[in-house]
Amino acid sequence: MANSIRAFGTRRATLAGFLLVLLFSLAACSSQSRGGAYHFQWDITFTSIFQPNGSIINGLWLTIGISIVAQLLGVGLGIIAALGRMSRVWPFRIVANFYIWFFRGTPLIVQLTFLFYGLLISKVLVWPSIEIGPFVIAAEVFAGTLILGINEGAYMAEIVRAGILAVDPGQTEAAKSLGMNYRQTMTRIVLPQAARVIIPPLGNEFNNMIKNTSLLYVLAVFELYTTFESYSTTSFHYFEYFVACCFWYLLLTTLWAFVQGWLERRFARGTLPTPDAGGPNLRERLLGQRGPGAGGADAIGGH
């Protein structure tokens, strides 16, 4: 069994390596076909990965910070909007439905441009910069994070609603019969159980969020993408810089995968016969979950 798992991993690595070589040769060929070979300056890539300068580090922290704050905002708004959609009070339903309809129905880049430049230039809302102690959050960072969070809330609303609907109605009845009110029933009984169902899609959402921060390019927020883009335009070394750019995004999304695995185990309490068996482990997370079919196919392919 251990053998087949190793074979599984090796094969994947080989495939990835093969594709990378193919990509590089294609790039090299096409540049030569136009006459005048392109000289890859790999030191740019290596420096951007192993000795990143202040701008790159700054961009990295901005991407991380904006993603986390926007996602937290999105989860909060998502819970409120989900409860609004399921409310017995019809004005709540109308407002929640409109919110979800608008922010899921228009592109994020349109929302960013409209809500930042549109409101700013028409002076409907002059976005302020925020001072927190010694730190100043620029207006475009503040606005960008807020808009990303509001957009995210519309998607989270449906995920949270699905999670709540997945909880056995008997749980609500038991809570009510013990004298719990709506707030206690939701926060103590229903949402903690819904969380288990919400976390896998939430993992997807946050993964998207990390990447979607790159759209703040349109607001000239110098996060990871904008930083690399600006270096590329001035030096024309797109290829070298963007290999490094991919590296940083992959690092963030990979780290998140570990955090998600931990969260899944944390919220699986009481749902599995042994308390610590929940959620995929490290190997499963990297190589994909192995169903009963996968082992069989490997055994044939690997030997």
Add this chain to the structure above:
Amino acid sequence: MSTNAISHDLLGAIGGVPRPDVDVVVDARDVNKWFGRLHVLKDVCLQVKRQEVVVIIGPSGSGKTTFIRCVNHLEKIQSGRIFVNGHLIGYREAGANKVVEDKEKNIARQRMEIGMVFQRFNLFPHMTALENIIEAPIQVRGMSRDEAVATGRALLERVGLAAKEKVYPNQLSGGQQQRIAIARALAMKPALMLFDEPTSALDPEMIGEVLEVMKELAREGMTMIVVSHEMGFAREVANRVVMMDDGVVVEEGTPDQVFSSPTQERTKTFLSKIL
């Protein structure tokens, strides 16, 4: 042996028999309920006195579960009145013999006094046995954590599950889960306990341990309404048996009257099928 035996003095764990202020704990008057066009309760009247154990029997679909759920307002009613401890349940008078549904806060307060045990246990799966029991006393009654834990442990011990304190519900058998569900309801010190077919979802060998807890409660003077098909239990502990069919109370009387000499034809056919 002593660790998992059901001990006497269950109510001692919560400071003795909770005393309702009134002699008639439940007073249901002309209760009517419809599910859409289906008339499920038809002018149901039922009184339960203090420390009385009433067992409701009847075929499925007769409205007995619906009725018991109306008593703590898990179901709305369309006409009639249900009083528990002298207070109108789920509604407030709005003049001219009309009622409107009460505020959520008030309904929650009324439910504190009414314990309910469900057919499917409905324990909170993300909490351990002890956490299940102490949750409502802390959150709803505002009891200190130490006091709630002490009460919870005493209750667990008396339903014979002291060793299962830190165990999650899905690691317990159905009978154990139901005993914890009873302990959870008792921890709120209710004046009335409602049991909705508490043994119907259990494997046969586990029914006994749950009935044992219920019998002990009855002996100690808890006021109870039990929807059940356990005729042996009804015979042994019920003060009164109520036969329902098609949303109507067909017959009621002592277990002896109802089981040995039923007056209604419907009761006779029902009993002949199950006894």
